[in-house]
Amino acid sequence: MPGQPPKITPIQVLYRAFPGAVRFVAQQMTRVNSIVSTRGDREDRLGELVRRALTRRIRAELNRRQVHDAQRQARRAARPQPRAGGPAPAEGTQPGPDLPEVVMPGGFDVQPRGAAEEPVEEDGPQRTAVTERDIGLIEVDDDATVRTRVFPRSAHCRRCDHFLLLDPGQVPASLLCPCCHRAELRVEPIVFICGRCADIRELVPPLGRQGNYRRSGKVEQALGAPTVCPDCHKGHIHLDKHGTNDVARWEWRCTNCTSYRVTLQELCMRCVLPRTDVLPAGVIFMQAIPATASNALQPLVLHLMAVADAEVDIPALTRVAEGERRRGWADAFDLAVRDRVQGDLIDADFDLLDQASVKRAFLVRDVWAVTAIYGYKAGSPATHPQSPVQAQDRLAVLFNDPEGFTRFRAFSHSIRSSALVIQFDPRQIVDRLARFDPALQGQPLAEVIAREAPEIAHTEVRDLLTADGNRLIAYRALHALEHAVLLSAMRQLGTDAIGTRLFPSEGAVVVYEKAAVGRGGVVQLVNRGPGLVQLISAARDLVLGCAQGCIDGCPSCAYARDQHCGHPLEELGADWLPSNALLSRRGAAAILSGEAVD
DSSP states (O other): OOOOOOOOOHHHHHHHSSTTOEEEETTEEEEEEEEEOTTOBOOSHHHHHHHHHHHHHHHHHHHHHHHHHHHHHHHHHTOOOOOTTSOOOOTTOOOOOOOOOEEETTTEEEOOSOOOOOOOOSSOGGGOOOOGGGEEEEEOOTTOEEEEEEOOOEEEETTTOBEEEOOTTSOOSOOBOTTTSSSBEEEOOEEEEOTTTOOEEEOOOOOEEETTEEEOOOHHHHBTSOOBOTTTSSSBEEEEOTTOSOGGGOEEEESSOSSOEEEOOOEEEEEEEOOOSSSOOEEEEOEEEETTOTTSEEEEEEEEEEETTEEOOHHHHHHHHHHHHHTTOTTOOEEETTTTOOTTSOHHHHHHHHHTTEEEEEEEEEEEEEEEEEEEEEOGGGOBTTBOOOGGGOOOEEOBOTTSSSSEEEEEEEEEEEEEEEEEOHHHHHHHHTTTOGGGTTOOHHHHHHHHHHHHHHSOHHHHTTOOTTTTHHHHHHHHHHHHHHHHHHHHHTOOOEEEEEETTTTEEEEEESSOOGGGTHHHHHTTTHHHHHHHHHHHHHHHSOTTOOSSOOTTTTOOOGGGOOOOHHHHTOSOOOTTOSOOHHHHHHHHHOOOOO
């Protein structure tokens, strides 16, 4: 009797088992269909705040897709007319699909193997308006159920190369190869994924012709039976790997005729930009990767914090912390560095914090931390080297509501816990960054960030990724500082169940708990003062002593894992920014140490 699948935490469900993700269940490769939660939709005040933030994010993703769809429609309208003397479409019919012309590196002109039917775009230009009522917010708890299906369904015989698409509705009694009857079929984990629209295709042989090229087959046409050769109609199709793991050398071949030999290659026809008289086709080669490849799909994550029935800001956190301290919270902690009011610290510790630009630090409890997943994009492993897709050009797949009550679904996990607020001295931050840009001298930090925010919001992402030197130095330095604090806190606590949020205008970093860790979280991190000193000292050493000697941040010092890097998009006025972008290790080192780093 098969054992029960292992329980995973709600956070693991969000990051690893969101709808569309591929994961192993009871030693079987599957793809997630849906998540069912006993708690259902959130309808409280916190749910309203999350929906409001999700509305902005989803609207931005729809607008990005609308731009792409508008390009497709414009190109389709301007596509070349039939050549003179060529066959004209029959009366009352529409012209056939406009197939792109692709030029392979090396000068080989090829046509795509096939054009799969393009899906109907549900969110066309007329439906980009999104309201909070359009979003169903499902709260994931420990009793949530993840429903999956077998994926991929492709099976291969290593002895004779027989290929079969298994039908989950009619499971065979045995996996003995029906062709050679001597070896067992094994699941072939390779799938094709588009780096632009994140469409995933299982291995399916081309089953027909359209003009001079072969048309990709549909999985439903080949389930449960050998695939008949579309040329001779006598043999069936094998997958010949030629003894290599290089998918580019694999071939589909017929067991009977020699005319059917096709190299495995997929072009994504869901997001293709048709060619015109003046523009080449914008077609994506789908990348062949294992279905369970790490980060093949990148979840779209929203981190939100709330306190006193409102999204957090520094004044609200300060008021709540002062109230908790007056009511006698045993773990209350409030340190004013310049006033030297914390009795557990010696003068040398105060000097270290003062040198690191720390102005105040305090603990606050009853802070809601919410993590929500509302879709996914193709990750970096999905990018094909012949048609690379930049991060800003990747289109989102949003979760729909299978029950039809709302247009979109999002899945969230919320926890009420404690947070550590570290306020750095805004005046000292500006004074130290003025060594990079003298024009900053004497200006309020809030005004500096207010000037940088429009540039961040309205500049092409590819240009922001190359920002260096003194450009946007204030935000880049504070962002690297936030990462240094986060990475140091994780190492000090030995857990990644914490996150950070940056308030650049105030020069503040909030470290919060994302799991029920009790007093083993930020309370332990502070440790009534000495732990805070250790944290700031470690963050300073991290940016001062980068093993790679980088300038703007690297995996050795200032890079955080994607799910931990959340830009303050609302404050910056930006729709989206890539993780680990806009970092300045030199700026962070200057803030924390006052030293100039080359």
